[in-house]
Every structure is written in C-alpha cells, then in structure tokens.
Amino acid sequence: MILAELEVFHSRVYSPTRRLALGHRELPLEPAPGFGPLLLGGIVAVGAEEFDADDYDALLMLMAQLEHGRRVVQPRIRNRFQTDQHGLARTVGRLLGGGESPDFEFDFDGSGSPLQMTLAATYAAGEMPMSVKPQVFDVLRNALRWRGPIGPSLITHLSGRFGAPAWSARAYLDPDQWALDLLGFGTKKSSPSKREVQRKFRRLIRDAHPDHGAESEGAAQRIAELTEARRILLK
Secondary structure, three states, rough: EEEEOOOEEEEOOOOOOEEEEEEEEEEOEEEEEEEEHHHHHHHHHHHHOOOHHHHHHHHHHHHHHHHHHOOOOEEEEEEOOOOOOOOOOEEEEEEEEEOOOOOEEEHHHHOOOHHEEEEEEEEHHHOOOEEEEEEEHHHHHHOOOOOOOOHHHHHHHHHHHHHHHHHHHHHOOOOHHHHHHHHHOOOOOHHHHOHHHHHHHHHHHHHHHHHHHOOOOOOOHHHHHHHHHHHHHHH
C-alpha cells in the first residue's frame, strides 16, 4: 500500500545544466505529522550525511524562506527549480505500508542525486498550506540532523512531538481501529458517540495517572496514546 509518493524530474548526471521539477505528489497531512511529511523527511535523511557545511546552511536558509512564503530566486544550490519536465530524468520516492511500520522505497533508476532529491522534497514542502508549513519544515529539519538507518527508527525520529508514540507501531495504517482498541471499544459496527469516548477516556486517564496509583514508568507514553486516541475518535 502506498501511503505517500513524490515524483521528481531532474537533469541527468552528464547534463551541463542542473534542473529540477516536481511531478505527481501524494502527500497526506493527516494524522499528524502525516505520511507526506514523513516521506519528504525520509528523502532528506537519505542524503543528510553527504552534504557539506555550505550546502547544509544553504538548505536551512531555503527551508526558512519557503516556510515563510518568501520568493526564492533561481537557481538555488546549483539547481534551477522549474515547472517544465521535458527532457528530464525521473526518480520516485514512496512511503509504503503493510508491515509493522512504514517502509521507504526509492526508485533511483533516474539517478536523482541526494541533493536533487532533497531540494525536490524541500520545494514540495514549500507548496503545502501555510497553516501546516511550520510542522512540515520541522520534520525536514529533523531529517537533516539524522545520522542512522533509513527505517522505523527514522519514522519515530521524524514524528517527534507531532506524533503519538503509536507512530512506531501498527496505528499508522488504521488509526481509527487503533484508537477504538486502545479505548476499549474493540471492533464496532458503528462509531461510539462523543459522550462514550469522553467517558472511556476519563476513566482510562485516571487509571493511567501515577496520582491514582499507576506506575510512574511509562505513564507519560500511556497518557499520550490515550489522548491521541481520543483526538482521532472525536475529529
């Protein structure tokens, strides 16, 4: 199952000019932080270790400009961003679901360089609504700092404060059913009422709180998961 997808068109290695364009984008933003931003962050993380100090600083500057909706003079960081895809090679990045956690898949037949793919992910983030840009660009900046394998641990790192701990487990694929299970509703033919959700939530929060006898270790995560489950069912 494809959870998010980004198609990138770029100049080939032997091309005398470096050009970049976006193709198909499937970049969902819900549930937070969204599969789209997680894919963009994964693309950035792939090349994070390869950027020198100048490119790293230039990427942070570009992210800040796009986050605040400022005009970006082209070319930037040795690549010109454009809308025309003619004559360009194609590389696709995907976030896939179906296992215990999402997996990244990159079709590098087009040989998009880490810098080109990172720039594409950055420009794709810049096209998102202003209301979500701070969250999305926080994910990208977290990705620039990543030093590790491209896998489940990266997903957890990128989710950061925007995602519940459930992002590291099966909740990413069916958040509604995860929320129902967590609050003790199980599989229901109809959704519980808001009153039922609030009643279950208050009882479970009380049971999970150390002030009411629960263990302190793990309490914060349990409370965060319950709060996220309530948010999902009340949305």
